[in-house]
Amino acid sequence: MKPEELLYSKTHEWVAIATDEAGAKVATVGISAFALEALTDLVFVDLPQVGRSVSAGEPFGEIESVKAVSDLYSPVDGEIVEVNSTLVDQLETLSDDPYTSGWFVKIRIADETALSGLMDHAAYQKQCEQEMADE
Amino acid sequence: MPSVPVTECRLIVHPPSSGAWNMAVDEHLLGWTSRSGCCCWRFYQWAEPTLSLGYFQQYAARAEHEASRSCPVVRRASGGGAILHDRELTYSVTVPLDHLLGRRRQWMYDAVHQTLIAVLAMKGIRASLFGSSSLGEERSAEFLCFKRRSAGDVVVAGVKIAGSAQRRSAGAVLQHGSVLLRRSLAAPELPGLCEITGKSLEPEELMQLWRQQVAEALTLRWHADSLSQEEEEGVAGIASEKYGSPSWTEKRRGS
Numbered sequence: 001m002k003p004e005e006l007l008y009s010k011t012h013e014w015v016a017i018a019t020d021e022a023g024a025k026v027a028t029v030g031i032s033a034f035a036l037e038a039l040t041d042l043v044f045v046d047l048p049q050v051g052r053s054v055s056a057g058e059p060f061g062e063i064e065s066v067k068a069v070s071d072l073y074s075p076v077d078g079e080i081v082e083v084n085s086t087l088v089d090q091l092e093t094l095s096d097d098p099y100t101s102g103w104f105v106k107i108r109i110a111d112e113t114a115l116s117g118l119m120d121h122a123a124y125q126k127q128c129e130q131e132m133a134d135e
Numbered sequence: 136m137p138s139v140p141v142t143e144c145r146l147i148v149h150p151p152s153s154g155a156w157n158m159a160v161d162e163h164l165l166g167w168t169s170r171s172g173c174c175c176w177r178f179y180q181w182a183e184p185t186l187s188l189g190y191f192q193q194y195a196a197r198a199e200h201e202a203s204r205s206c207p208v209v210r211r212a213s214g215g216g217a218i219l220h221d222r223e224l225t226y227s228v229t230v231p232l233d234h235l236l237g238r239r240r241q242w243m244y245d246a247v248h249q250t251l252i253a254v255l256a257m258k259g260i261r262a263s264l265f266g267s268s269s270l271g272e273e274r275s276a277e278f279l280c281f282k283r284r285s286a287g288d289v290v291v292a293g294v295k296i297a298g299s300a301q302r303r304s305a306g307a308v309l310q311h312g313s314v315l316l317r318r319s320l321a322a323p324e325l326p327g328l329c330e331i332t333g334k335s336l337e338p339e340e341l342m343q344l345w346r347q348q349v350a351e352a353l354t355l356r357w358h359a360d361s362l363s364q365e366e367e368e369g370v371a372g373i374a375s376e377k378y379g380s381p382s383w384t385e386k387r388r389g390s
Binding site: 011038043044057062064065066069070071073131134 | 189190191212213214215238239240241244285286298299300301302303304305308
């Protein structure tokens with residue numbers, strides 16, 4: 001997936017929206033290359049089980065880097081329909097290919113309200129630039 | 136790291152307590168900082184030698200560490216390796232994510248550890264950050280945190296004597312860490328400051344010197360405080376339902 005075509009949350013998750021066979025919208029979720037650059041030396045990731053309900057802004061998983069455990073936040077409301085369990089043992093995939101092989105979960109969207117709060121690529125780039133300037 | 140503006144900071148000193156209580160207080164303070172946007176620094180100790188596991192460590196791995204088998208165990212919310220808390224001083228600090236100190240993981244480790252290095256220098260002990268010299272960085276899957284080395288750890292004569300770990304939430308970051316003052320019988324492979332330098336540093340003296348140094352270097356203005364009755368009740372709930380529960384402590388997490 002091309003970063004320019006994705007949506008982004010303030011907490012640096014990227015979202016790709018597609019439609020499944022039943023016509024439901026499904027969000028594929030990962031974290032951006034900008035966030036991954038800050039998360040050096042990833043050692044563990046904990047992802048949810050298929051079937052779990054998630055809410056926008058609430059944690060769906062956790063990741064450890066440099067002895068720091070951080071939450072991964074769901075950008076949408078819905079149900080986990082697929083988990084990229086290969087990541088758990090191949091964390092280098094995240095840095096090597098964050099926007100294609102490095103996805104975390106797929107979420108069948110139950111309520112599209114949260115989508116309007118996501119940023120396009122240009123707006124997300126501005127957020128990243130602002131964060132760098134603040135440092 | 137750029138200079139940090141003066142920040143009002145709650146300062147709490149707790150007497151030795153159980154592992155579950157200590158971890159519950161740190162979690163409570165992380166939430167408090169997230170809600171209030173205020174900072175807190177806490178010094179604490181442990182009522183008995185206690186093993187704390189890193190968040191992703193497997194519970195079963197503790198069986199391989201024979202010397203600490205009889206010690207109570209608690210799982211931290213932060214990362215890293217296991218720590219045998221005994222003859223040490225422990226600290227925690229919580230800052231909002233938009234505070235300069237909390238924005239970058241390594242800044243926070245380095246900034247806090249540099250204040251400890253300055254305190255040790257006052258006592259004639261030469262300490263440095265691991266990775267800041269030609270030592271470089273090494274990865275390790277050692278069970279005990281103090282057998283591992285990460286950039287920013289505090290080393291004396293090449294031996295790690297202090298390390299920290301973090302839990303980052305949506306609104307705040309918790310960093311807590313230990314300073315190994317003396318060797319523990321429950322982790323005899325780890326010398327403390329006393330064994331390495333021949334100099335004795337008691338927790339009370341370290342606390343006094345360190346709080347002054349932290350306030351100066353990190354531009355914090357202390358507000359000596361304790362937990363309110365309501366906070367104590369909240370902590371007791373977190374301690375019994377989470378950190379004192381086998382379902383939390385023994386849950387298999389990382390590989």
